[in-house]
Amino acid sequence: MIRENLLQTRQNIENACRKAGRNIGEVELIAVSKTKPVSMLQEAYENGVRDFGENRVQELVDKYETLPKDIRWHMIGHLQRNKVKYLIGKVHLIHSVDSLRLAQEIQKEAEKRQVQVNILVEVNVAGEESKFGGSLEETLQLVQEIALLPSVHIQGLMTVAPYVQDSEENRRIFANLKQLAVDIERKNIDNVNMNVLSMGMSGDYQVAVEEGATYVRVGTGIFGDRTV
């Protein structure tokens, strides 16, 4: 089932790229494996997946210890400052940096271990109460502040779009995130890249790709429904 789902997902991404006139090489698929057993990740791995997304630190670390070391682990869930120390050195990209205090904690741990950490700044584009991330308006200032931390490197932006029945409803959300990235890029801030846009989940990733996503985060579409 995972194999077929992966083929279908990759085909859908390719179709969306073609529709938008984008190069397929610009978009990477993150298999969101939260709550799923290692055996299912193994199957995805055997079918070529090297990017996995998790939303809990403990679970990410446990799976990191068990699975092959060429996997790139993505932290996509809300991150508490007291958990940062467990992640550093294991995670490829932290997608969910939503405050200066969290970025400062990442800086502190990165410095201790003498590593560089790549992050994305999470933006709550739709302004939903239940979601993390600053508003479109607040993000530039947060980016400017985080840019001053020498071991923390902003690679782009991330958003979790609202849950909608019709993915077209999220097109404007994705377009707004893309526009914000373009605006920030134009400011040429030292230590800031806007190459990465992490947006789109199982219900709406094709639309996100059409609007410029470079990472899509697909869980249910690959591994099936989550029961927990």
Ligand SMILES: *Cc1c(COP(=O)(O)O)cnc(C)c1O
């Ligand atoms: C769970 C999760 C996903 C994947 O959601 P699906 O709808 O199962 O594809 C993507 N991004 C984040 C931040 C998540 O927490």
